[in-house]
Amino acid sequence: xxxxxxxxxxxxxxxxxxxxxxxxxxxxxxxxxxxxxxxxxxxxxxxxxxxxxxxxxxxxxxxxxxxxxxxxxxxxxxxxxxxxxxxxxxxxxxxxxxxxxxxxxxxxxxxxxxxxxxxxxxxxxxxxxxxxxxxxxxxxxxxxxxxxxxxxxxxxxxxxxxxxxxxxxxxxxxxxxxxxxxxxxxxxxxxxxxxxxxxxxxxxxxxxxxxxxxxxxxxxxxxxxxxxxxxxxxxxxxxxxxxx
Amino acid sequence: xxxxxxxxxxxxxxxxxxxxxxxxxxxxxxxxxxxxxxxxxxxxxxxxxxxxxxxxxxxxxxxxxxxxxxxxxxxxxxxxxxxxxxxxxxxxxxxxxxxxxxxxxxxxxxxxxxxxxxxxxxxxxxxxxxxxxxxxxxxxxxxxxxxxxxxxxxxxxxxxxxxxxxxxxxxxxxxxxxxxxxxxxxxxxxxxxxxxxxxxxxxxxxxxxxxxxxxxxxxxxxxxxxxxxxxxxxxxxxxxxxxx
DNA sequence: AGAGCAGGCTGACTTCGATCAGTCATCAGC
DNA sequence: GCTGATGACTGATCGAAGTCAGCCTGCTCT
Numbered sequence: 001x002x003x004x005x006x007x008x009x010x011x012x013x014x015x016x017x018x019x020x021x022x023x024x025x026x027x028x029x030x031x032x033x034x035x036x037x038x039x040x041x042x043x044x045x046x047x048x049x050x051x052x053x054x055x056x057x058x059x060x061x062x063x064x065x066x067x068x069x070x071x072x073x074x075x076x077x078x079x080x081x082x083x084x085x086x087x088x089x090x091x092x093x094x095x096x097x098x099x100x101x102x103x104x105x106x107x108x109x110x111x112x113x114x115x116x117x118x119x120x121x122x123x124x125x126x127x128x129x130x131x132x133x134x135x136x137x138x139x140x141x142x143x144x145x146x147x148x149x150x151x152x153x154x155x156x157x158x159x160x161x162x163x164x165x166x167x168x169x170x171x172x173x174x175x176x177x178x179x180x181x182x183x184x185x186x187x188x189x190x191x192x193x194x195x196x197x198x199x200x201x202x203x204x205x206x207x208x209x210x211x212x213x214x215x216x217x218x219x220x221x222x223x224x225x226x227x228x229x230x231x232x233x234x235x236x237x238x239x240x241x242x243x244x
Numbered sequence: 245x246x247x248x249x250x251x252x253x254x255x256x257x258x259x260x261x262x263x264x265x266x267x268x269x270x271x272x273x274x275x276x277x278x279x280x281x282x283x284x285x286x287x288x289x290x291x292x293x294x295x296x297x298x299x300x301x302x303x304x305x306x307x308x309x310x311x312x313x314x315x316x317x318x319x320x321x322x323x324x325x326x327x328x329x330x331x332x333x334x335x336x337x338x339x340x341x342x343x344x345x346x347x348x349x350x351x352x353x354x355x356x357x358x359x360x361x362x363x364x365x366x367x368x369x370x371x372x373x374x375x376x377x378x379x380x381x382x383x384x385x386x387x388x389x390x391x392x393x394x395x396x397x398x399x400x401x402x403x404x405x406x407x408x409x410x411x412x413x414x415x416x417x418x419x420x421x422x423x424x425x426x427x428x429x430x431x432x433x434x435x436x437x438x439x440x441x442x443x444x445x446x447x448x449x450x451x452x453x454x455x456x457x458x459x460x461x462x463x464x465x466x467x468x469x470x471x472x473x474x475x476x477x478x479x480x481x482x483x484x485x486x487x488x
Numbered sequence: 489a490g491a492g493c494a495g496g497c498t499g500a501c502t503t504c505g506a507t508c509a510g511t512c513a514t515c516a517g518c
Numbered sequence: 519g520c521t522g523a524t525g526a527c528t529g530a531t532c533g534a535a536g537t538c539a540g541c542c543t544g545c546t547c548t
Binding site: 047126 | 367
């Protein structure tokens with residue numbers, strides 16, 4: 001039963017395409033080697049030509065871009081079930097880096113295997129296209145978040161989104177969740193300084209909306225927080241199968 | 245020769261997958277009806293469930309999101325050859341709106357036709373996945389732009405990117421290009437106020453880097469502008485065919 | 489000819505968030 | 519029991535960009 005550990009990915013792709021037995025085994029054969037990484041060294045490095053993507057099994061990672069002057073912008077955090085570096089292999093060059101946030105376990109997916117899987121099971125390509133669209137929707141929402149919300153709303157929105165994503169994979173709820181991100185990481189993700197992240201978190205705590213302390217996010221007033229952040233989770237929707 | 249007008253899209257997808265005759269005709273049959281739109285009314289509206297995507301033939305459009313408090317963030321501008329609303333149909337709900345910037349001509353692509361085209365010509369799915377990845381790379385770069393560059397660098401980067409994209413479809417060069425965007429549109433795209441956009445344009449003009457006046461962008465010192473904006477066009481790369 | 493409007497442009501003032509410069513607590517290594 | 523590193527936290531100051539308010543130009547419509 002090698003696909004036991006595949007649950008996250010199958011759930012994800014299965015939400016769009018009802019996968020048949022043969023398709024599932026093609027999907028399963030994609031994932032060759034399992035590897036572990038620790039924080040501090042990139043899995044994928046900006047500018048390198050990518051031949052291999054990963055599927056995240058456990059732990060958290062983040063994808064980011066570095067500017068020449070050393071500033072960095074975290075584009076997204078990845079949680080179990082997410083692809084890492086899919087865009088890099090498709091575009092044949094990595095425009096970003098990926099780094100573990102915690103210790104992580106991934107399985108490798110080779111570009112050639114992926115392309116031949118698409119030949120063997122065409123609907124897998126559609127499913128992956130769907131997953132990529134969903135990732136894009138998330139990046140778009142981050143863009144709106146950074147472009148049009150102030151620091152406090154931005155943080156609120158971020159914490160809500162993360163909670164919703166974690167809830168989809170079965171960790172966390174509208175009470176709260178555990179979260180291994182430092183204030184420096186939050187700063188790089190939200191386009192703020194670490195100092196200001198600290199102040200914003202205090203502000204949200206004082207408002208009684210959320211508390212983030214000792215690696216735990218606890219929602220104070222979930223409804224009020226959603227209103228405050230203008231959070232609309234449409235873009236995270238998991239739709240039922242469209243192709244049967 | 246109905247595919248004469250398809251050139252833009254074929255160039256785009258053909259850069260990743262060398263399309264065969266049958267694949268080309270499937271691609272061609274996708275595009276049913278031609279339609280025209282004028283500025284002021286949305287093609288796609290946020291929250292609506294999308295059954296139809298478009299391919300932009302002529303003119304410019306923009307995709308944006310509106311917050312409940314009325315602020316808006318333009319995610320990207322589309323130029324001829326670009327998809328409009330592809331994500332909306334794949335996710336089955338539109339998380340954003342699309343509006344013409346100028347008078348535009350589009351051809352419709354129905355979701356069901358798209359999915360059945362993927363069945364008939366699986367490599368089309370791969371090609372579309374590639375195109376979607378490229379769009380995502382652009383959104384990611386916008387995110388970095390807004391998150392980590394100041395207003396002036398941001399504008400410089402934006403004007404360079406637009407120039408590079410236009411050059412890829414054969415309009416504009418490193419001298420400059422014509423550009424129908426108002427300062428209000430620029431403001432909504434760059435997360436700035438219209439007032440500040442004006443000041444920033446003046447600043448860039450005074451530095452001798454770019455001039456944007458009367459709908460025309462003229463580069464003063466192209467190399468210096470690239471350095472100033474830390475513009476790295478990797479993410480726009482058109483790679484040669486990977487699948488033959 | 490005049491009214492109304494969109495878009496470009498500018499000055500004065502305000503504010504949000506960055507920066508600088510620290511303190512404090514915890515933990516790992518020697 | 520030190521030393522150094524990391525991360526949370528805070529106050530003071532400064533600057534980039536927003537807001538408000540208004541002017542000017544070139545249109546379209548009546």
